[in-house]
Amino acid sequence: MKIVSMDTLLVPPRWLFLRVRTDEGITGWGEPVVEGRAETVRAAVAELSDHLVGEDPLRIEDHWQVLTKGGFYRGGPVLSSAVAGIDQALWDIAGKAAGLPVHALLGGPVREQVRMYAWIGGDRPAEVAELAAAQVEAGFTAVKMNGSAELTAIDTPARTREVVDRVAAVRAAIGEDNDLVVDFHGRMSTAMARRLLPLLEPYLPLFVEEAVLPEHSRNLAALAAATSIPLATGERLYSRWDFRDVIGHGIAVAQPDVSHAGGISEVRRIAAMAETYDVSMAPHCPLGPIALAASLQLAFAVPNFLIQEQSVGIHYNRGNDVLDYLVDPGPLTFEGGRAVRTDRPGLGIDVDEAAVEHAARRGHRWRGPIWRHEDGSFAEW
Incomplete structure (x- = not known):
C-alpha cells in the first residue's frame, strides 16, 4: 500500500482537516491545527508531504521519526501539530486496513467507557451555576469552567473573591457527587496562584488547569507543595521532552493534545x-x-486515563459543531456523560467528505482574541 495524495481542508469554525488517500482506496483522516494558525500548519503539512507521498502508510513510527527529526530544526507547536494530524491519519489507515479500531492496535482496550466533561461559562465566565446544573441534568458528571477573565499579576481582594465565589456557586449547583475542573488558561502569575489556590480548596476541584503559563512550569513543584488541589498542565507542551520537565515535579494530571503533541504515537x-x-x-x-475520535482511541487504551475534554456545544463552535461533519454521529454521542467503546475500524468515525468539502469552500480565518488590561497593556487570554 502506498500514499497517493495528501490534502488539507480549512473547515469552520476554526479547524483544519487532513485527508490521506492510498492506492488501495483506504482514506485516513487527521486534524493538524494550531487554533489561530491553521494556514501556517497547513503549509507545514504540505512541506512534510514530500516525505510521504509514494511511501507505505503503515510505517507509522518510521514516518514519525523522519517528520519530527529529519528537518534538522525540531519542535514547536506548528511542526508538532502538523505531525500530529499526519500521525492520526496514518493510524486511521492502519486500523481500516486491519479492520480494527486503533485502540486494538495499541494493545487493546482497558475500559469500556470514557468519562467526559462539558464546558460551561465561556472565556469570561458568566451564569456558570445555571449552566453547570444544566450539564449535570444532561447526564455529565463533570464540568469545566474558566476560573477568571483577565487577572493582573497580583489582583485585588475583590477580584480574588469573585473567582472563589464563582467556583463556590458551581459546587453548590452540582453537589458533591459530581466534579468540577477550573481552568485558569495561564492567566494567573505564580504569586496570584499562591494566593488563590488555597482559597479554592474547600470546593474540591478535580484539578486546576494551567494555574501558570507553561514558561513558568519550573514553579509548579512549589505550587503543588502549597495546595492540596491536584494541578494539571500540558495543552501547550508538544512532546515527551516538554513533559519531562513537569511530570515528576508536582503535577497530578498531564494534558497533552493529540492534535498538538505529535499525535497518537507521542x-x-x-x-x-x-x-x-x-x-x-x-x-x-x-x-x-477527528481530534476527539483520536483522543478516545487513546482513552480506551491508556491505563492511567482520568477524564476526556470534548467541545460539543462549546462557545467557539457557533454555526458549525463537532458532529456536523460526520456521516453518523453515534460514535461521538455520549451516554450518561460517557463515550461508549465501539469496534469500528480506524479512528471509529466516518467523515462526511461532501460536508467537509462544502464547508472548506467557505473556510475560515479564526484568530484568538487579544485582551488588554485597564491600563492598556497586554493581558493573557
Missing part, C-alpha cells in the same frame, strides 16, 4: 511516562471530530 508515550510518576491523563481537546 501522546501514548507521554501517557506511559506519566504512569511511572503516578500522574493521570486528561487529554486536551477543544477541537473537531
Whole structure:
C-alpha cells in the first residue's frame, strides 16, 4: 500500500482537516491545527508531504521519526501539530486496513467507557451555576469552567473573591457527587496562584488547569507543595521532552493534545511516562471530530486515563459543531456523560467528505482574541 495524495481542508469554525488517500482506496483522516494558525500548519503539512507521498502508510513510527527529526530544526507547536494530524491519519489507515479500531492496535482496550466533561461559562465566565446544573441534568458528571477573565499579576481582594465565589456557586449547583475542573488558561502569575489556590480548596476541584503559563512550569513543584488541589498542565507542551520537565515535579494530571503533541504515537508515550510518576491523563481537546475520535482511541487504551475534554456545544463552535461533519454521529454521542467503546475500524468515525468539502469552500480565518488590561497593556487570554 502506498500514499497517493495528501490534502488539507480549512473547515469552520476554526479547524483544519487532513485527508490521506492510498492506492488501495483506504482514506485516513487527521486534524493538524494550531487554533489561530491553521494556514501556517497547513503549509507545514504540505512541506512534510514530500516525505510521504509514494511511501507505505503503515510505517507509522518510521514516518514519525523522519517528520519530527529529519528537518534538522525540531519542535514547536506548528511542526508538532502538523505531525500530529499526519500521525492520526496514518493510524486511521492502519486500523481500516486491519479492520480494527486503533485502540486494538495499541494493545487493546482497558475500559469500556470514557468519562467526559462539558464546558460551561465561556472565556469570561458568566451564569456558570445555571449552566453547570444544566450539564449535570444532561447526564455529565463533570464540568469545566474558566476560573477568571483577565487577572493582573497580583489582583485585588475583590477580584480574588469573585473567582472563589464563582467556583463556590458551581459546587453548590452540582453537589458533591459530581466534579468540577477550573481552568485558569495561564492567566494567573505564580504569586496570584499562591494566593488563590488555597482559597479554592474547600470546593474540591478535580484539578486546576494551567494555574501558570507553561514558561513558568519550573514553579509548579512549589505550587503543588502549597495546595492540596491536584494541578494539571500540558495543552501547550508538544512532546515527551516538554513533559519531562513537569511530570515528576508536582503535577497530578498531564494534558497533552493529540492534535498538538505529535499525535497518537507521542501522546501514548507521554501517557506511559506519566504512569511511572503516578500522574493521570486528561487529554486536551477543544477541537473537531477527528481530534476527539483520536483522543478516545487513546482513552480506551491508556491505563492511567482520568477524564476526556470534548467541545460539543462549546462557545467557539457557533454555526458549525463537532458532529456536523460526520456521516453518523453515534460514535461521538455520549451516554450518561460517557463515550461508549465501539469496534469500528480506524479512528471509529466516518467523515462526511461532501460536508467537509462544502464547508472548506467557505473556510475560515479564526484568530484568538487579544485582551488588554485597564491600563492598556497586554493581558493573557
